Amino acid sequence: MKPGSEAELAEAIGSATDPLVIIGGGTKPIGTPVEGESLSVSGIAGIRRYEPQALTLVAGAGTPVAEINHELARHKQMLAFEPMDCRDLLGTDGEPTIGGIVAANMSGPRRVQTGACRDYLLGVRFIDGSGRVIRNGGRVMKNVTGYDLVRLLAGSHGTLGVLTEIALKVLPRPEAAGVLLLTGLTDQDAVRCLEAALTSPFEVTGAAHTPRGLDGDPVTMIRVEGFEDSVRYRCFRLRDLLREFGDIDLETGAERIAAGWKWVRDVECFGDEKGDVWRISTKPGDAPSLVENLRRQTEVAVLYDWGGGLVWIKTEAGTDLREGCGDIDGHATLIRASVADRLRLGVFHPQPDRLRRISLGLKAKFDPRGILNPGLMN
């Protein structure tokens, strides 16, 4: 089914009797596999309101992210949270939609400075599991009227409601960018180096490390964005600050910088390789020892983003990485694996019993018949 309006979508859900698989652009088959009739939101598309002077944009949930990016670029603005494009990593086609991004709360490298996708949501409209239209938030920057269902819906993967409209806060697009590059650092040193950069006043907007860059050597990347003079100044100061970590190259070419951070954002290093892909969110300083511990047990490939707070890990298919991690301060999500392995290992990190019961309780309230992506987040 592909309804063309919110009313049609509400009708389709209200009259459905069997489970529905909610699809935006179909580029992110993330979650425990669900069986059911597919319901596409891509027919509810288009930018409905864009006020550059207020930094706000309202769009139908099915609007392609590319269309939004294009429109924002015309006004020298951007989506602050640098959403990931999963097509390479997951081997999918289709067109990423803003609704899909929000439903998965997908944030890229800039999250380390500016915040997550959920931090830029001003309001949503969605259809609950009974086919009712529900609105929460609005299109203003500050709003504490009633409970914040906006954030509850973000990252709920279509299990509580189907998003139909999204109001976003956007940001000015930086005039320039500069990237400091260090090579040959151990994971430990790299994360210490990123920490030094992130705890400086220079507003680092990207802090990543790969133990195996394009040339095969470890590369540590630190990005600064802003007005051109400011970027020059901040790169200079950071270079001085990070001197103890070795020689530092400075990249200022806009295209090379964009390509480099897309590589990080989209986890391109694991794109055409076989194996399962896990995404671990943890305390940044804990990341190297966590990886070291895993390396002792099994073969892993690693990409650190968010200064170490986000660790992408590729393992041999079917490996239970959570067991290997032990007790971590954070959580591990199985992003890419076969249907059988996703069912066996569980996609989302197990929650303490009370939180699990709260989540199930919310699901039962918002979708009493259990027809919206049932079981996807179990």
Added chain:
Amino acid sequence: MEMPSADARILERRDRIISRLRMAAPGATLIHDPAETKAYECDALTAYSCAPLAVVLPASTEEVSALLSVCRSESVPVIPRGAGTSLAGGALPTADAVVLGVSRMNSILEIDTGNRFIRVQAGRTNLSVSDAVERDGFFYAPDPSSQLACAIAGNIAMNSGGAHCLKYGVTTNNLLGVRMVMMDGEIVDIGGAYADAGGLDLLGVICGSEGQLGIVTEATLRILPKPEGARPVLFGFESNAVAGACVGDIIRAGVLPVAIEFMDRPCIRACEDFVGAGYPDVEALLIVEVEGADAEIDMQLGLIKQIASRHHPVTVRESQSADESARIWAGRKSAFGAMGRIADYVCLDGTIPVAELPRVLNGIAGLSREFGLRVANVFHAGDGNLHPLIMFDANSKDELLRCEKMGAEILKLCVEAGGCLTGEHGVGVEKRELMPFQYSEADMEAQMWVKDVFDPHWLMNPAKVFPLEMSRTRRAA
């Protein structure tokens, strides 16, 4: 404003409830003498008050748990209280309720500058969190005007903002995790010292739930490295509308100031008389602050002054020293106090899309004439969060009623302009009955589902946020 009448069955069991509370947490401070509970009869919304059945001030999460278990088994409503600075009546008790205050729980539990977080007990005051990391070169970003007194617990309950959230966001954007006690006494940990808690974003819905889902006893907060410097520039304009248009142009130009504050003539005069900030004699004034190294500040302020010049400001004053910056801010920060010297006032908190500033300000001026009450405007212009102060005489019943009516009309105007009833103060009891202007029944029902799940018997701060009629059957169950 109506509150539910006290449940006689609870009042009858008063002595038993008090003795059970004492036994459950012998270390907690227990107040039940009516002469002393009076101190907890209201928060900063002083127009409404009611002494509670008892007040408990526990010293640990475990004590909170034990006390809530008693309240749950006795079906006694619980009113969570931080520092009692709510302007919306969020901590207003009823006579059959137990106030549970977290003010004694104010320790720092962990500071980790490398991983950029601090973990504190939730009774700690907002400013003292920043103070604790200041010498390490960090700060905690949300800075409500009451930051000297207000508690992190209340900041989380109301999702508080402040003057600097244009750049740094509000509480929900700076909160990483909480330890919370559920109404039945169970202790849960949500999120932690890492980005994005797993599973559904429960942290996101707890923040801003006005103390209706549980009692937050500990919080993990993001801390940020302090910028190298900051400097304000002050612009005077000949009309509110021109100042409003200038705000939009600054934001559109790609500079993101850390704050853009607006004051109109009545407010400027009051502040000038109060602290002598050196403000010009103009219709409207903007304070725009940017951050960075000196050269970066010069560049950004240069751009901002260039944009402002297109709106023909009557005054342009860029701070030349730390002392001057402090003076420019002193006026703004004392605005509420300065207005208090002139008259009693009610402080509103609607938010509107920035583009609507000129129109809404005109509308407020019209309502001021219609109701015969003066209004002063002081607000966070960059994010459209208005704080119209309606002046009235608290000794006149008629003026209080007119003031309440006019406040409701201003908030309706904000909603009609595409905005909302409250940007950072919360709904509490003050705006509870206005909720239907912004939300449909289905919208509010969905919010109440969340409370149903966290607190099925509606014992936690029950008569707040939702119109009384809408929550009646749930509260009675």
